[in-house]
Amino acid sequence: MKKTRNVILAAFFLFSGTVAVSAQKEVKIQSPDKQLSALVSVTPEGRLSYSIYSKNVQVLAPSPLGLIVDSIDLGNKSKITSKTLYRSIDETYTTVGNHPLVRNRANEADIAVEASGKAYKLIVRVYNDGVAIRYTLPKGAKYINGEMTAWNLPAKTGKVAWSGFSQSYEALSYVTKLDSIPTDKTIMGPITFEVGGCYLSVSEADCETFSDLAFVRKGHLLKADFPFAKKGWEIKSRPDNGPLVLNGTYLNQSVSPWRTTIVTRNMTDLVNSDLLMNLCPAPANGMDFSWVQPGRCLWQWWSVGSPRYDDQKNWYDAAAKLKWEYYLVDDGWRNWRKEDKDQWALLAEVIAYGKTVGVKSIVWVDSKEMREGDKRRTYLEKVKALGADGIKIDFIPDATSDIMQWYMATAQDCAELKLLLNFHGSVKPTGLRRTYPMDITREAVRGNEYHMTRYRRVAPFEQDVCLPFTRYMAGAADFTPVILDPKQLTSKKYTWAHEFSQAIVYLSPITHFTDQYKFYLESPMLDLFREIPTVWDETLVLPCTSMGEVVAFARRKGDRWWIGVMNGGTEREVKINLNFLKKSTKATLIYDDKASNTSIDRQEKTVSPKDVLTISLVPGGGFAARL
Structure with a gap:
């Protein structure tokens, strides 16, 4: 909510070191901690693509890029036309949600591309916890026909969490293997999957003037889909809608929304990722939101x-x-x-x-x-x-x-x-x-x-x-x-x-x-x-959590912790290690009542950081605690 620090190094510079590998064929952008990287490249056939690496292990296979503008696929027959320009971003701001303070720190690259005589820029931003890509629109662009951007999931992809099609995102969510997702049918994001010891979650950020992004699976590809604009849309401003402070521009250029991929090595970092918010503009100068109260x-x-x-x-x-x-x-x-x-x-x-x-x-x-x-x-x-x-x-x-x-x-x-x-x-x-x-x-x-x-x-x-x-x-x-x-x-x-x-x-x-x-x-x-x-000061996803099976969160507000556990459809036993506590404390523990689903077994006791709670969960069961 309140911006506490804003240091965005917006000046561009030419980079001549090892990060830009053969400026005409591929560009590598690293995260600030150098543990995550995105590699943008052009195939011999001229297809623009990208891949993502975590600690030098490929977690997203080479995936096609391209916005279709005025019937031209900007990712096809393409070439990188000049040296890449870079900027770094480093700022902090406050919010209300999983935690109060957000660090927005990333490296960003402007990659000049030409396809079928159309010049534009591919903007790539790499965080310690994810990668985002957006396109500038060529001068004179009049119509968005579609998009070729896709996520090429590696062969060793594990569980995938996804949702069915719904106009208002009210379809069921599922966790399945990749090949259990319907093919050639619209599914809704975000979509989260496990691969190479990482959790990846794909979606979009800063969607101001584009139609909503969904997905279609084709084999190992999750392809961009616009279910509410099958034939595309005309590029135009609509002043009849009122004050368009956000009008689909970035650095004074008309752009697409960001196409996003969160990449983390554990579920706590996954759930706490601020990638989507970080990719959006700060509040306009002079806007006061101190009145917003949860x-x-x-x-x-x-x-x-x-x-x-x-x-x-x-x-x-x-x-x-x-x-x-x-x-x-x-x-x-x-x-x-x-x-x-x-x-x-x-x-x-x-x-x-x-x-x-x-x-x-x-x-x-x-x-x-x-x-x-x-x-x-x-x-x-x-x-x-x-x-x-x-x-x-x-x-x-x-x-x-x-x-x-x-x-x-x-x-x-x-x-x-x-x-x-x-x-x-x-x-x-x-x-x-x-x-x-x-x-x-x-x-x-x-x-x-x-x-x-x-x-x-x-x-x-x-x-x-x-x-x-x-x-x-x-x-x-x-x-x-x-x-x-x-x-x-x-x-x-x-x-x-x-x-x-x-x-x-x-x-x-x-x-x-x-x-x-x-x-x-x-x-x-x-x-x-x-x-x-x-709203919370700290959020942890506890180790017993498994997508589609059982979830367990510990959240702190002030000096009090709250634990919430929800079970899926299979009876199980989980263990909750209280090692996140700093000292012994009084606890209210809410267990299921074995005799009825509409009563509880409430216990008051003192617990310590050394304690491990063992909880038996029936299908649809749960556990809650205030510590």
Whole structure:
């Protein structure tokens, strides 16, 4: 949020040492710690490609590059035309999420390329934990037809975490072998896989004006795909969408989004990677985001349906009893009427009541009410004038180039009006929470709305243990965690310990807890609900974690640690070594109750850094702790 240091060495220089190996054929860019490198090369046939090495071991095989602009494949029949220009980046800034302080340190190369008479630059940035590539658009470019960029997974690739196709990223996630991923069908990112002792996760960053990037598998290749723009799109600015502060440029050049590959040697570094945010612009000069405050949020649509005006005080009072910061007035308020008062007057009343009990308000809206710039600004100003602190915008159209620019303009409006922003029915994030910290969470996830009796929806156990390596690799998600209602936990017997762990494992700086408030207020975990943070000072992925099987996170806020463990569909035993503690401490341990999935075995004891907890987990079981 607050920028603490900004040292970007933007001046270019010609490099004549060993990093540039034969300037006309290949260029090697190393990370600041020299442990990771990207090699850009041109094949004898003229195909531009890249590969990635970790400690000199190839973890991504030579993979094709190329943007298709005005029907010309810029990666085909290409040549590197001049010596490469380099810059280094080193800055720090603060954020809210897995940890508070971010180091943005990388080496970047501008590689001049020509293909079929079109000149452009391939920009490559290499971090200690990943590689990113983007293209400048040739002068006079008018149309994006598609993209040839791909990720060539090595033959020894292990598990792959991926998601099915969904307009709003609400399909199931899976962890399979590579050859179990459907071929020639769109799948959604991020996609995470194991290879050569490393974890790699591929996605995109800083998507401002391009259509959303997805993937298609062809053999060992994961190829770029634009499911919402099969025939491409025209390159043009759209001022009718409002203030386009972010307009698809970098260093005064029109560019594609970054094509990203996180590369780490352990899961803790994988989950803590800030690569996508680091690739996005800092907030504009003069923008103040000190007002952005994370917290817990109560909402009612999932548990009881549309909010009733005469019931709203009960929900605000419950949020206050839980010591939670926010309440969401969800879909249904626009139908309120009472005597001579319309929905806006009644909404103003409930927001005002929330303030009297110390609870802030977030208001739901259908995006169709605010697609045009002027109408959107007027609507948001009206919501702000009523005293609301945030907006939840739902039912957003396909993520075309036009709509991605609408996202940018909407974010700018909310930043200027100091409204927290939660996109629902939306596209995945691409790191732009760095630019707009009030874009604090968004859906684009198959969350607990897909486990509810009134729609006969049942979520498989495996979903919860895949998501940390698919959707959550793109950033915070509004999963709406923690179902406690026993009626909702009969068809699939998720345990209360598993459900509570969702709020620890799944990052959302404003966390909307899904269930009816009575289940929290009457819970044997009430004190934990009143204390649980939504942002963290430190995050560890514990060694028992295995993608698609079981996940275990330890997160610290201040001097307290919280542990969340969620099991998939197979019974197992896991061990939790408490060696991350600095000293002995009092602990609240939440085990599954062997007699019922809707009760807990709560234990209070003192634990030390030498202790190892042994936990038996049933399918859908879990464990939680406050230390």
